[in-house]
Amino acid sequence: MSRQAAITFMSAKTKLVNFSSVKASLASAILPVLGLLVFIGLWNMLAKNIDTSLGQFPGTSAVWEQAQVLHQEHQTQQQKAEAFYERQEKRNADRVAKDPSYQPKIREFTGAPTFFDQIWTSLYTVMVGFFMASLIAVPLGIVCGLSRSAYAAINPLIQLFKPVSPLAWLPLVTMVVSAVYVSDDPMFSKSFITSATTVALCCLWPTLINTAVGVSSIEQDLVNVSKVLRLNAIQHVLKIVLPSSIPSIFTGLRLSLGIGWMVLIAAEMLAQNPGLGKFVWDEFQNGSSESLARIMVAVLTIGIIGFILDRLMLQLQKWVSWDKSTAMR
Protein backbone atom coordinates (compact mmCIF):
# COMPACT_ATOMS: atom_id res chain seq x y z
CA MET A 1 0.00 0.00 0.00
CA SER A 2 1.43 3.39 -0.87
CA ARG A 3 1.81 6.01 1.83
CA GLN A 4 -0.87 8.14 0.25
CA ALA A 5 -3.34 5.31 0.15
CA ALA A 6 -2.58 4.41 3.73
CA ILE A 7 -3.36 7.93 4.82
CA THR A 8 -6.65 8.08 2.96
CA PHE A 9 -7.52 4.69 4.30
CA MET A 10 -6.85 5.85 7.85
CA SER A 11 -8.76 9.06 7.50
CA ALA A 12 -11.65 7.13 6.04
CA LYS A 13 -11.57 4.92 9.08
CA THR A 14 -11.57 7.83 11.51
CA LYS A 15 -14.42 9.34 9.57
CA LEU A 16 -16.30 6.10 9.98
CA VAL A 17 -15.73 6.16 13.72
CA ASN A 18 -16.79 9.78 13.91
CA PHE A 19 -19.82 9.02 11.82
CA SER A 20 -21.06 6.28 14.13
CA SER A 21 -20.58 8.41 17.23
CA VAL A 22 -22.33 11.31 15.55
CA LYS A 23 -25.10 8.93 14.63
CA ALA A 24 -25.45 7.86 18.25
CA SER A 25 -25.58 11.39 19.59
CA LEU A 26 -27.96 12.39 16.81
CA ALA A 27 -30.23 9.50 17.72
CA SER A 28 -30.23 10.49 21.36
CA ALA A 29 -31.16 14.04 20.38
CA ILE A 30 -33.72 13.14 17.73
CA LEU A 31 -35.58 10.25 19.35
CA PRO A 32 -37.13 12.26 22.21
CA VAL A 33 -38.19 14.94 19.74
CA LEU A 34 -39.66 12.26 17.51
CA GLY A 35 -41.60 10.81 20.44
CA LEU A 36 -42.94 14.24 21.27
CA LEU A 37 -43.99 14.87 17.68
CA VAL A 38 -45.83 11.57 17.47
CA PHE A 39 -47.60 12.36 20.73
CA ILE A 40 -48.64 15.80 19.49
CA GLY A 41 -49.85 14.32 16.21
CA LEU A 42 -51.96 11.68 17.95
CA TRP A 43 -53.30 14.23 20.41
CA ASN A 44 -54.46 16.57 17.66
CA MET A 45 -55.95 13.75 15.65
CA LEU A 46 -57.91 12.37 18.60
CA ALA A 47 -58.89 15.82 19.88
CA LYS A 48 -60.75 16.56 16.65
CA ASN A 49 -62.92 13.50 17.20
CA ILE A 50 -63.84 14.14 20.82
CA ASP A 51 -66.83 16.34 21.30
CA THR A 52 -67.69 17.27 24.86
CA SER A 53 -70.50 19.35 26.29
CA LEU A 54 -67.92 22.13 26.56
CA GLY A 55 -67.09 21.89 22.88
CA GLN A 56 -64.36 20.07 21.06
CA PHE A 57 -61.43 18.69 23.04
CA PRO A 58 -58.61 21.25 22.69
CA GLY A 59 -55.76 20.59 20.30
CA THR A 60 -52.26 22.03 20.58
CA SER A 61 -53.10 25.36 19.02
CA ALA A 62 -56.04 25.98 21.39
CA VAL A 63 -53.85 25.09 24.36
CA TRP A 64 -51.04 27.32 23.19
CA GLU A 65 -53.51 30.14 22.70
CA GLN A 66 -54.85 29.75 26.24
CA ALA A 67 -51.33 29.64 27.62
CA GLN A 68 -50.77 33.04 26.09
CA VAL A 69 -54.10 34.32 27.35
CA LEU A 70 -53.21 33.19 30.87
CA HIS A 71 -49.91 34.97 30.61
CA GLN A 72 -51.68 38.08 29.33
CA GLU A 73 -54.14 37.97 32.21
CA HIS A 74 -51.29 37.74 34.65
CA GLN A 75 -49.57 40.78 33.19
CA THR A 76 -52.75 42.83 33.22
CA GLN A 77 -53.30 41.90 36.82
CA GLN A 78 -49.76 42.90 37.69
CA GLN A 79 -50.19 46.26 36.04
CA LYS A 80 -53.39 46.77 37.98
CA ALA A 81 -51.59 45.96 41.18
CA GLU A 82 -48.76 48.34 40.40
CA ALA A 83 -51.24 51.11 39.63
CA PHE A 84 -53.06 50.36 42.87
CA TYR A 85 -49.91 50.64 44.97
CA GLU A 86 -48.85 53.81 43.18
CA ARG A 87 -52.21 55.45 43.88
CA GLN A 88 -52.10 54.32 47.50
CA GLU A 89 -48.62 55.68 48.01
CA LYS A 90 -49.60 58.99 46.48
CA ARG A 91 -52.72 59.22 48.59
CA ASN A 92 -50.76 58.44 51.76
CA ALA A 93 -48.09 60.98 50.88
CA ASP A 94 -50.79 63.63 50.40
CA ARG A 95 -52.39 62.81 53.72
CA VAL A 96 -49.05 62.94 55.53
CA ALA A 97 -48.27 66.29 53.91
CA LYS A 98 -51.56 67.70 55.18
CA ASP A 99 -51.38 66.11 58.61
CA PRO A 100 -47.87 64.96 59.74
CA SER A 101 -49.27 62.91 62.62
CA TYR A 102 -51.20 60.66 60.22
CA GLN A 103 -50.07 57.02 60.23
CA PRO A 104 -50.32 55.84 56.61
CA LYS A 105 -52.20 52.58 56.13
CA ILE A 106 -50.83 50.10 53.60
CA ARG A 107 -53.46 47.88 52.13
CA GLU A 108 -52.79 44.74 50.09
CA PHE A 109 -54.01 44.54 46.53
CA THR A 110 -56.78 41.99 46.42
CA GLY A 111 -57.30 40.91 42.84
CA ALA A 112 -58.27 37.36 41.92
CA PRO A 113 -55.16 35.15 41.82
CA THR A 114 -53.94 34.47 38.32
CA PHE A 115 -52.63 31.20 36.94
CA PHE A 116 -49.07 32.19 37.83
CA ASP A 117 -50.06 33.16 41.36
CA GLN A 118 -51.57 29.71 41.72
CA ILE A 119 -48.35 28.08 40.50
CA TRP A 120 -46.39 29.93 43.18
CA THR A 121 -48.89 29.05 45.86
CA SER A 122 -48.67 25.36 44.98
CA LEU A 123 -44.89 25.36 44.76
CA TYR A 124 -44.56 27.12 48.08
CA THR A 125 -47.05 24.78 49.74
CA VAL A 126 -45.42 21.62 48.46
CA MET A 127 -41.99 22.81 49.54
CA VAL A 128 -43.15 23.66 53.06
CA GLY A 129 -44.98 20.35 53.43
CA PHE A 130 -42.00 18.47 52.08
CA PHE A 131 -39.59 20.18 54.47
CA MET A 132 -41.83 19.58 57.47
CA ALA A 133 -42.00 15.90 56.58
CA SER A 134 -38.26 15.60 55.93
CA LEU A 135 -37.41 17.26 59.23
CA ILE A 136 -39.35 14.53 60.97
CA ALA A 137 -38.68 11.58 58.69
CA VAL A 138 -34.88 11.77 58.36
CA PRO A 139 -34.05 11.86 62.10
CA LEU A 140 -36.74 9.29 62.85
CA GLY A 141 -35.44 7.09 60.04
CA ILE A 142 -31.93 7.31 61.45
CA VAL A 143 -33.15 6.30 64.89
CA CYS A 144 -35.10 3.38 63.39
CA GLY A 145 -32.08 2.28 61.37
CA LEU A 146 -29.76 2.41 64.36
CA SER A 147 -31.96 0.82 66.96
CA ARG A 148 -33.76 -2.41 66.32
CA SER A 149 -36.16 -1.76 69.18
CA ALA A 150 -37.10 1.68 67.88
CA TYR A 151 -37.77 0.11 64.52
CA ALA A 152 -39.86 -2.63 66.06
CA ALA A 153 -41.92 0.00 67.85
CA ILE A 154 -42.48 2.21 64.82
CA ASN A 155 -42.79 -0.41 62.13
CA PRO A 156 -46.50 -1.22 62.76
CA LEU A 157 -47.34 2.47 62.47
CA ILE A 158 -45.45 2.74 59.19
CA GLN A 159 -47.22 -0.32 57.82
CA LEU A 160 -50.59 1.01 58.96
CA PHE A 161 -50.36 4.56 57.68
CA LYS A 162 -48.21 4.16 54.59
CA PRO A 163 -51.05 2.83 52.41
CA VAL A 164 -53.54 5.49 53.54
CA SER A 165 -54.35 7.97 50.79
CA PRO A 166 -53.58 11.39 52.19
CA LEU A 167 -56.91 12.55 50.81
CA ALA A 168 -58.54 10.48 53.50
CA TRP A 169 -56.69 12.61 56.02
CA LEU A 170 -57.84 15.82 54.40
CA PRO A 171 -61.17 16.28 56.23
CA LEU A 172 -59.54 15.47 59.55
CA VAL A 173 -56.64 17.83 58.92
CA THR A 174 -59.02 20.58 57.85
CA MET A 175 -61.12 20.27 60.99
CA VAL A 176 -58.14 20.02 63.31
CA VAL A 177 -56.43 23.02 61.73
CA SER A 178 -59.52 25.19 62.02
CA ALA A 179 -59.99 24.12 65.63
CA VAL A 180 -56.39 24.41 66.74
CA TYR A 181 -54.94 27.16 64.62
CA VAL A 182 -56.84 30.21 65.88
CA SER A 183 -55.15 33.57 65.89
CA ASP A 184 -56.35 37.08 65.16
CA ASP A 185 -53.55 37.89 62.82
CA PRO A 186 -52.59 34.55 61.27
CA MET A 187 -49.18 34.40 59.64
CA PHE A 188 -50.36 31.69 57.29
CA SER A 189 -53.82 31.07 55.97
CA LYS A 190 -55.63 28.01 57.25
CA SER A 191 -55.96 26.56 53.80
CA PHE A 192 -52.21 26.77 53.37
CA ILE A 193 -51.61 24.92 56.63
CA THR A 194 -54.13 22.26 55.70
CA SER A 195 -52.58 21.65 52.29
CA ALA A 196 -49.02 21.65 53.60
CA THR A 197 -49.90 19.23 56.39
CA THR A 198 -51.61 16.88 53.98
CA VAL A 199 -48.54 16.94 51.76
CA ALA A 200 -46.32 16.32 54.78
CA LEU A 201 -48.39 13.32 55.85
CA CYS A 202 -47.68 11.50 52.62
CA CYS A 203 -44.09 12.73 52.24
CA LEU A 204 -43.16 11.09 55.54
CA TRP A 205 -43.17 7.44 54.56
CA PRO A 206 -40.82 7.02 51.61
CA THR A 207 -38.17 9.15 53.31
CA LEU A 208 -38.62 7.38 56.63
CA ILE A 209 -38.39 3.91 55.14
CA ASN A 210 -35.49 4.61 52.82
CA THR A 211 -33.53 6.36 55.55
CA ALA A 212 -34.08 3.47 57.95
CA VAL A 213 -33.03 0.91 55.35
CA GLY A 214 -30.00 2.97 54.35
CA VAL A 215 -28.86 3.41 57.92
CA SER A 216 -29.38 -0.22 58.88
CA SER A 217 -27.39 -1.48 55.91
CA ILE A 218 -24.20 0.41 56.66
CA GLU A 219 -21.16 -1.79 56.12
CA GLN A 220 -20.17 -3.55 59.33
CA ASP A 221 -16.53 -2.63 58.69
CA LEU A 222 -17.34 1.07 58.81
CA VAL A 223 -19.22 0.58 62.06
CA ASN A 224 -16.16 -1.24 63.41
CA VAL A 225 -13.93 1.66 62.36
CA SER A 226 -16.19 3.94 64.35
CA LYS A 227 -15.93 1.63 67.35
CA VAL A 228 -12.14 1.40 67.18
CA LEU A 229 -11.97 5.20 67.02
CA ARG A 230 -14.39 5.37 69.96
CA LEU A 231 -16.66 7.88 68.23
CA ASN A 232 -19.51 8.91 70.50
CA ALA A 233 -23.12 8.56 69.39
CA ILE A 234 -23.38 12.02 67.83
CA GLN A 235 -20.05 11.77 66.03
CA HIS A 236 -21.00 8.30 64.85
CA VAL A 237 -24.19 9.64 63.29
CA LEU A 238 -22.56 12.73 61.78
CA LYS A 239 -19.33 11.19 60.50
CA ILE A 240 -20.34 7.65 59.58
CA VAL A 241 -24.09 7.10 59.46
CA LEU A 242 -25.26 10.21 57.64
CA PRO A 243 -22.65 10.28 54.87
CA SER A 244 -22.99 6.60 54.13
CA SER A 245 -26.77 6.69 53.97
CA ILE A 246 -27.05 9.94 51.99
CA PRO A 247 -27.77 8.03 48.76
CA SER A 248 -30.74 6.16 50.19
CA ILE A 249 -31.98 9.20 52.08
CA PHE A 250 -32.10 11.07 48.81
CA THR A 251 -33.85 8.23 47.05
CA GLY A 252 -36.53 8.60 49.71
CA LEU A 253 -36.62 12.38 49.46
CA ARG A 254 -37.07 12.27 45.70
CA LEU A 255 -39.92 9.78 45.98
CA SER A 256 -41.50 11.89 48.70
CA LEU A 257 -41.35 15.11 46.74
CA GLY A 258 -42.86 13.44 43.67
CA ILE A 259 -45.73 12.00 45.67
CA GLY A 260 -46.19 15.24 47.59
CA TRP A 261 -46.61 17.19 44.36
CA MET A 262 -49.21 14.76 43.03
CA VAL A 263 -51.12 14.74 46.28
CA LEU A 264 -51.07 18.51 46.65
CA ILE A 265 -52.92 19.08 43.38
CA ALA A 266 -55.61 16.60 44.37
CA ALA A 267 -55.89 18.09 47.85
CA GLU A 268 -56.27 21.58 46.46
CA MET A 269 -59.03 20.42 44.14
CA LEU A 270 -60.87 18.66 46.90
CA ALA A 271 -60.50 21.26 49.62
CA GLN A 272 -60.77 24.32 47.39
CA ASN A 273 -57.48 25.54 48.74
CA PRO A 274 -55.62 28.05 46.59
CA GLY A 275 -53.17 26.56 44.12
CA LEU A 276 -53.04 24.81 40.77
CA GLY A 277 -55.61 22.23 41.88
CA LYS A 278 -58.12 24.96 42.61
CA PHE A 279 -57.39 26.54 39.26
CA VAL A 280 -58.28 23.27 37.54
CA TRP A 281 -61.42 22.83 39.58
CA ASP A 282 -62.55 26.42 39.06
CA GLU A 283 -62.09 26.11 35.33
CA PHE A 284 -64.07 22.88 35.35
CA GLN A 285 -66.91 24.52 37.28
CA ASN A 286 -66.70 27.59 35.10
CA GLY A 287 -67.49 25.52 32.04
CA SER A 288 -66.71 28.02 29.32
CA SER A 289 -65.61 26.97 25.87
CA GLU A 290 -61.96 27.70 26.77
CA SER A 291 -62.03 25.76 30.04
CA LEU A 292 -60.71 22.49 28.68
CA ALA A 293 -57.81 24.19 26.96
CA ARG A 294 -56.97 26.08 30.15
CA ILE A 295 -57.11 22.87 32.17
CA MET A 296 -54.81 21.28 29.62
CA VAL A 297 -52.35 24.15 30.14
CA ALA A 298 -52.50 23.43 33.87
CA VAL A 299 -51.98 19.70 33.32
CA LEU A 300 -48.89 20.31 31.23
CA THR A 301 -47.60 22.85 33.73
CA ILE A 302 -48.05 20.40 36.60
CA GLY A 303 -46.11 17.80 34.65
CA ILE A 304 -43.29 20.16 33.77
CA ILE A 305 -42.98 21.42 37.34
CA GLY A 306 -42.98 17.88 38.69
CA PHE A 307 -40.21 17.03 36.25
CA ILE A 308 -38.18 20.10 37.20
CA LEU A 309 -38.57 19.37 40.92
CA ASP A 310 -37.25 15.87 40.37
CA ARG A 311 -34.29 17.13 38.36
CA LEU A 312 -33.47 19.65 41.07
CA MET A 313 -33.49 16.93 43.70
CA LEU A 314 -31.26 14.81 41.48
CA GLN A 315 -28.86 17.70 41.09
CA LEU A 316 -28.83 18.24 44.84
CA GLN A 317 -28.24 14.54 45.37
CA LYS A 318 -25.30 14.55 42.97
CA TRP A 319 -23.93 17.55 44.76
CA VAL A 320 -24.01 16.11 48.28
CA SER A 321 -23.41 12.45 47.46
CA TRP A 322 -20.02 10.80 47.34
CA ASP A 323 -21.37 7.82 45.44
CA LYS A 324 -21.85 9.27 41.99
CA SER A 325 -23.20 6.03 40.55
CA THR A 326 -26.38 5.98 42.63
CA ALA A 327 -27.33 9.47 41.53
CA MET A 328 -27.47 8.64 37.85
CA ARG A 329 -31.11 7.84 37.35
Place this chain on the structure above:
Amino acid sequence: MSNKIQLELSQVGIDFPTPKGPFTALKDVNLKIAEGEFISLIGHSGCGKSTVLNLVAGLYQSTTGGVILEGQEVNEPGPERAVVFQNHSLLPWLSAYKNVELAVKQTQKGRSKQEIKEWVEHNLELVHMSHAADKLPSEISGGMKQRVGIARALAMEPKVLLMDEPFGALDALTRAHLQDSVMEIHAKLGNTVIMITHDVDEAVLLSDRIVMMTNGPAATIGEILPIELERPRNRIALADDTSYNHYRHEVLKFLYEKQRKVESVEDHRKQRQKNQSDLSSGRLKTGTNQE
Protein backbone atom coordinates in the same frame (compact mmCIF):
# COMPACT_ATOMS: atom_id res chain seq x y z
CA MET B 1 11.77 -6.48 70.84
CA SER B 2 11.84 -6.66 74.60
CA ASN B 3 10.92 -9.71 76.62
CA LYS B 4 8.19 -7.92 78.53
CA ILE B 5 4.82 -9.58 77.98
CA GLN B 6 2.44 -6.98 76.64
CA LEU B 7 -0.60 -8.90 75.53
CA GLU B 8 -1.96 -12.10 76.93
CA LEU B 9 -4.79 -14.34 75.82
CA SER B 10 -5.74 -16.59 78.67
CA GLN B 11 -8.12 -19.53 78.32
CA VAL B 12 -10.04 -17.60 75.67
CA GLY B 13 -13.15 -19.27 74.30
CA ILE B 14 -16.18 -17.99 72.45
CA ASP B 15 -19.62 -19.37 71.65
CA PHE B 16 -21.71 -17.81 68.92
CA PRO B 17 -25.45 -18.07 69.35
CA THR B 18 -27.05 -19.82 66.38
CA PRO B 19 -30.59 -21.06 65.84
CA LYS B 20 -29.30 -24.59 66.52
CA GLY B 21 -27.79 -23.61 69.86
CA PRO B 22 -24.42 -22.12 70.72
CA PHE B 23 -21.55 -22.74 68.31
CA THR B 24 -18.17 -22.99 70.00
CA ALA B 25 -15.76 -21.32 67.61
CA LEU B 26 -12.73 -21.06 69.90
CA LYS B 27 -11.74 -22.93 73.02
CA ASP B 28 -8.83 -22.57 75.43
CA VAL B 29 -6.71 -20.22 73.40
CA ASN B 30 -3.57 -19.29 75.34
CA LEU B 31 -0.96 -16.95 73.97
CA LYS B 32 1.56 -14.49 75.41
CA ILE B 33 2.92 -11.80 73.15
CA ALA B 34 5.97 -9.67 73.95
CA GLU B 35 6.19 -5.98 73.23
CA GLY B 36 7.30 -5.31 69.67
CA GLU B 37 6.74 -8.86 68.53
CA PHE B 38 5.42 -9.65 65.07
CA ILE B 39 2.94 -12.53 65.21
CA SER B 40 1.28 -14.25 62.28
CA LEU B 41 -1.89 -16.27 62.67
CA ILE B 42 -2.26 -18.98 60.10
CA GLY B 43 -4.84 -21.72 59.72
CA HIS B 44 -7.45 -23.06 57.38
CA SER B 45 -10.34 -20.94 56.29
CA GLY B 46 -13.04 -20.80 58.93
CA CYS B 47 -10.90 -21.99 61.82
CA GLY B 48 -11.38 -18.78 63.78
CA LYS B 49 -8.48 -16.47 62.99
CA SER B 50 -10.66 -13.41 62.48
CA THR B 51 -12.49 -14.28 65.65
CA VAL B 52 -9.22 -14.21 67.62
CA LEU B 53 -8.37 -10.84 66.09
CA ASN B 54 -11.82 -9.42 66.82
CA LEU B 55 -11.52 -10.58 70.41
CA VAL B 56 -8.23 -8.77 70.81
CA ALA B 57 -9.71 -5.72 69.09
CA GLY B 58 -12.61 -5.82 71.54
CA LEU B 59 -15.18 -6.12 68.76
CA TYR B 60 -16.21 -9.53 70.12
CA GLN B 61 -16.48 -10.49 73.77
CA SER B 62 -15.07 -13.81 74.90
CA THR B 63 -17.40 -16.30 76.56
CA THR B 64 -14.65 -17.76 78.73
CA GLY B 65 -11.24 -16.40 79.67
CA GLY B 66 -10.05 -13.00 78.61
CA VAL B 67 -7.60 -10.78 76.78
CA ILE B 68 -5.21 -8.76 78.91
CA LEU B 69 -3.29 -5.80 77.54
CA GLU B 70 -0.60 -4.39 79.84
CA GLY B 71 -2.29 -5.76 82.91
CA GLN B 72 -5.79 -4.63 82.02
CA GLU B 73 -8.60 -6.69 80.62
CA VAL B 74 -9.80 -5.70 77.17
CA ASN B 75 -13.56 -5.36 76.92
CA GLU B 76 -14.22 -2.73 74.30
CA PRO B 77 -12.62 -1.56 71.06
CA GLY B 78 -10.14 1.27 71.20
CA PRO B 79 -7.43 3.03 69.20
CA GLU B 80 -4.58 1.48 71.21
CA ARG B 81 -5.52 -1.73 69.35
CA ALA B 82 -5.88 -0.33 65.82
CA VAL B 83 -7.27 -2.63 63.16
CA VAL B 84 -6.41 -2.86 59.46
CA PHE B 85 -9.39 -4.57 57.90
CA GLN B 86 -9.26 -6.94 54.98
CA ASN B 87 -11.29 -4.65 52.75
CA HIS B 88 -9.48 -1.44 53.65
CA SER B 89 -12.77 -0.03 55.05
CA LEU B 90 -11.83 3.56 54.34
CA LEU B 91 -14.72 5.97 54.50
CA PRO B 92 -15.54 6.30 50.79
CA TRP B 93 -16.63 9.93 51.05
CA LEU B 94 -13.34 11.13 52.53
CA SER B 95 -10.01 11.59 50.77
CA ALA B 96 -7.00 9.55 51.87
CA TYR B 97 -5.79 12.53 53.88
CA LYS B 98 -9.16 13.09 55.55
CA ASN B 99 -9.48 9.43 56.43
CA VAL B 100 -6.21 9.54 58.31
CA GLU B 101 -7.04 12.95 59.74
CA LEU B 102 -10.29 11.69 61.24
CA ALA B 103 -8.36 9.04 63.15
CA VAL B 104 -5.72 11.53 64.30
CA LYS B 105 -8.26 14.13 65.45
CA GLN B 106 -10.20 11.49 67.28
CA THR B 107 -7.36 9.75 69.04
CA GLN B 108 -4.87 12.54 69.66
CA LYS B 109 -6.93 15.30 71.11
CA GLY B 110 -3.95 17.23 72.52
CA ARG B 111 -2.40 18.10 69.17
CA SER B 112 -2.59 21.54 67.60
CA LYS B 113 -3.82 22.05 64.03
CA GLN B 114 -0.30 22.23 62.71
CA GLU B 115 0.75 19.12 64.61
CA ILE B 116 -2.25 17.21 63.30
CA LYS B 117 -1.36 18.15 59.75
CA GLU B 118 2.25 17.12 60.20
CA TRP B 119 1.31 13.83 61.84
CA VAL B 120 -1.17 12.93 59.06
CA GLU B 121 1.42 13.76 56.43
CA HIS B 122 4.10 11.85 58.28
CA ASN B 123 2.00 8.70 58.36
CA LEU B 124 1.03 8.96 54.71
CA GLU B 125 4.72 9.37 53.93
CA LEU B 126 5.47 6.25 55.94
CA VAL B 127 3.32 4.15 53.60
CA HIS B 128 4.45 6.11 50.54
CA MET B 129 1.05 7.64 49.84
CA SER B 130 1.77 11.37 50.06
CA HIS B 131 1.31 11.80 46.33
CA ALA B 132 -2.34 10.65 46.44
CA ALA B 133 -3.36 12.29 49.71
CA ASP B 134 -6.24 14.18 48.14
CA LYS B 135 -7.72 11.28 46.20
CA LEU B 136 -10.92 9.54 47.20
CA PRO B 137 -10.72 5.80 47.93
CA SER B 138 -12.62 5.10 44.70
CA GLU B 139 -9.89 6.86 42.76
CA ILE B 140 -6.95 4.78 43.98
CA SER B 141 -5.95 1.13 43.50
CA GLY B 142 -6.56 -1.67 45.99
CA GLY B 143 -2.95 -1.67 47.14
CA MET B 144 -3.03 2.07 47.68
CA LYS B 145 -6.24 1.81 49.69
CA GLN B 146 -4.64 -0.82 51.90
CA ARG B 147 -1.64 1.48 52.40
CA VAL B 148 -3.93 4.29 53.51
CA GLY B 149 -5.69 1.86 55.84
CA ILE B 150 -2.32 1.02 57.39
CA ALA B 151 -1.44 4.71 57.67
CA ARG B 152 -4.72 5.34 59.43
CA ALA B 153 -4.06 2.55 61.91
CA LEU B 154 -0.46 3.67 62.52
CA ALA B 155 -1.55 7.25 63.02
CA MET B 156 -3.48 6.17 66.11
CA GLU B 157 -0.12 5.22 67.66
CA PRO B 158 -1.46 1.81 68.65
CA LYS B 159 0.19 -0.40 71.20
CA VAL B 160 -0.87 -3.36 69.13
CA LEU B 161 -1.53 -3.31 65.39
CA LEU B 162 -4.09 -5.87 64.25
CA MET B 163 -4.25 -6.82 60.58
CA ASP B 164 -6.84 -9.21 59.14
CA GLU B 165 -5.49 -10.59 55.87
CA PRO B 166 -4.32 -7.11 54.96
CA PHE B 167 -2.95 -8.13 51.57
CA GLY B 168 -5.35 -10.96 50.78
CA ALA B 169 -7.11 -9.12 47.99
CA LEU B 170 -3.95 -7.91 46.25
CA ASP B 171 -1.88 -9.26 43.37
CA ALA B 172 1.47 -10.87 44.16
CA LEU B 173 3.63 -7.91 43.12
CA THR B 174 1.66 -5.36 45.08
CA ARG B 175 1.63 -7.70 48.01
CA ALA B 176 5.41 -8.00 47.96
CA HIS B 177 5.73 -4.21 47.93
CA LEU B 178 3.42 -3.86 50.88
CA GLN B 179 5.17 -6.61 52.81
CA ASP B 180 8.42 -4.72 52.38
CA SER B 181 6.71 -1.54 53.57
CA VAL B 182 5.35 -3.31 56.62
CA MET B 183 8.77 -4.75 57.49
CA GLU B 184 10.32 -1.33 57.11
CA ILE B 185 7.68 0.29 59.32
CA HIS B 186 7.91 -2.44 61.92
CA ALA B 187 11.68 -2.00 62.06
CA LYS B 188 11.25 1.73 62.51
CA LEU B 189 8.36 1.89 64.97
CA GLY B 190 8.62 -1.44 66.74
CA ASN B 191 4.87 -1.89 67.29
CA THR B 192 3.48 -5.18 68.38
CA VAL B 193 1.71 -6.68 65.36
CA ILE B 194 -0.75 -9.52 64.98
CA MET B 195 -1.38 -10.37 61.35
CA ILE B 196 -3.67 -12.98 59.87
CA THR B 197 -2.51 -14.52 56.64
CA HIS B 198 -3.12 -17.42 54.31
CA ASP B 199 0.24 -17.03 52.69
CA VAL B 200 2.98 -19.24 54.09
CA ASP B 201 5.80 -17.19 52.56
CA GLU B 202 4.37 -14.01 53.94
CA ALA B 203 4.13 -15.52 57.40
CA VAL B 204 7.73 -16.74 57.40
CA LEU B 205 9.11 -13.57 55.90
CA LEU B 206 7.46 -11.15 58.31
CA SER B 207 7.00 -12.92 61.62
CA ASP B 208 8.89 -13.45 64.81
CA ARG B 209 6.51 -16.29 65.63
CA ILE B 210 3.91 -18.06 63.55
CA VAL B 211 0.85 -19.19 65.47
CA MET B 212 -0.82 -22.11 63.73
CA MET B 213 -4.42 -22.86 64.55
CA THR B 214 -6.26 -26.16 64.51
CA ASN B 215 -9.46 -26.56 62.57
CA GLY B 216 -12.74 -25.57 64.14
CA PRO B 217 -15.17 -26.01 65.73
CA ALA B 218 -13.60 -25.38 69.13
CA ALA B 219 -10.40 -24.35 67.40
CA THR B 220 -7.32 -23.57 69.39
CA ILE B 221 -3.60 -22.99 68.91
CA GLY B 222 -1.98 -26.09 67.47
CA GLU B 223 1.68 -25.15 67.28
CA ILE B 224 3.80 -22.05 67.60
CA LEU B 225 6.82 -21.74 65.34
CA PRO B 226 9.50 -19.19 66.28
CA ILE B 227 11.23 -17.76 63.22
CA GLU B 228 14.83 -16.99 64.05
CA LEU B 229 15.95 -15.28 60.88
CA GLU B 230 18.17 -12.20 60.94
CA ARG B 231 16.49 -8.85 60.33
CA PRO B 232 16.36 -6.99 58.04
CA ARG B 233 15.16 -9.85 55.90
CA ASN B 234 15.48 -9.90 52.17
CA ARG B 235 13.05 -12.00 50.18
CA ILE B 236 15.50 -12.74 47.38
CA ALA B 237 18.36 -13.74 49.64
CA LEU B 238 16.02 -15.88 51.72
CA ALA B 239 14.71 -17.82 48.76
CA ASP B 240 17.71 -20.15 48.85
CA ASP B 241 18.20 -20.05 52.61
CA THR B 242 17.97 -23.49 54.18
CA SER B 243 16.48 -22.38 57.49
CA TYR B 244 13.90 -20.26 55.63
CA ASN B 245 12.86 -23.27 53.64
CA HIS B 246 12.82 -25.37 56.76
CA TYR B 247 10.34 -22.95 58.40
CA ARG B 248 8.21 -22.95 55.28
CA HIS B 249 8.20 -26.70 55.31
CA GLU B 250 7.14 -26.79 58.96
CA VAL B 251 4.14 -24.58 58.32
CA LEU B 252 3.10 -26.48 55.24
CA LYS B 253 3.41 -29.76 57.12
CA PHE B 254 1.18 -28.46 59.87
CA LEU B 255 -1.44 -27.20 57.46
CA TYR B 256 -1.53 -30.07 55.00
CA GLU B 257 -0.59 -33.09 57.09
CA LYS B 258 -1.50 -32.48 60.70
CA GLN B 259 -4.54 -30.28 60.09
CA ARG B 260 -5.72 -31.56 56.74
CA LYS B 261 -8.98 -29.97 55.87
CA VAL B 262 -11.68 -32.57 55.20
CA GLU B 263 -14.69 -30.46 54.30
CA SER B 264 -14.32 -28.51 51.08
CA VAL B 265 -13.80 -24.79 51.07
CA GLU B 266 -17.12 -24.38 49.31
CA ASP B 267 -19.00 -26.04 52.20
CA HIS B 268 -17.33 -23.76 54.69
CA ARG B 269 -18.21 -20.62 52.81
CA LYS B 270 -21.82 -21.70 52.62
CA GLN B 271 -21.93 -22.56 56.29
CA ARG B 272 -20.40 -19.25 57.22
CA GLN B 273 -22.78 -17.28 55.07
CA LYS B 274 -25.64 -19.16 56.60
CA ASN B 275 -24.46 -18.53 60.16
CA GLN B 276 -24.05 -14.88 59.45
CA SER B 277 -27.38 -14.42 57.71
CA ASP B 278 -29.11 -16.29 60.51
CA LEU B 279 -27.55 -13.87 62.90
CA SER B 280 -28.36 -10.76 60.93
CA SER B 281 -31.86 -11.78 59.91
CA GLY B 282 -33.13 -9.82 62.88
CA ARG B 283 -32.22 -6.67 61.01
CA LEU B 284 -34.71 -4.69 58.96
CA LYS B 285 -36.56 -6.95 56.61
CA THR B 286 -37.93 -4.10 54.55
CA GLY B 287 -35.47 -4.81 51.73
CA THR B 288 -34.37 -2.00 49.49
CA ASN B 289 -36.02 1.13 48.26
CA GLN B 290 -39.66 0.91 49.09
CA GLU B 291 -42.61 2.62 47.48
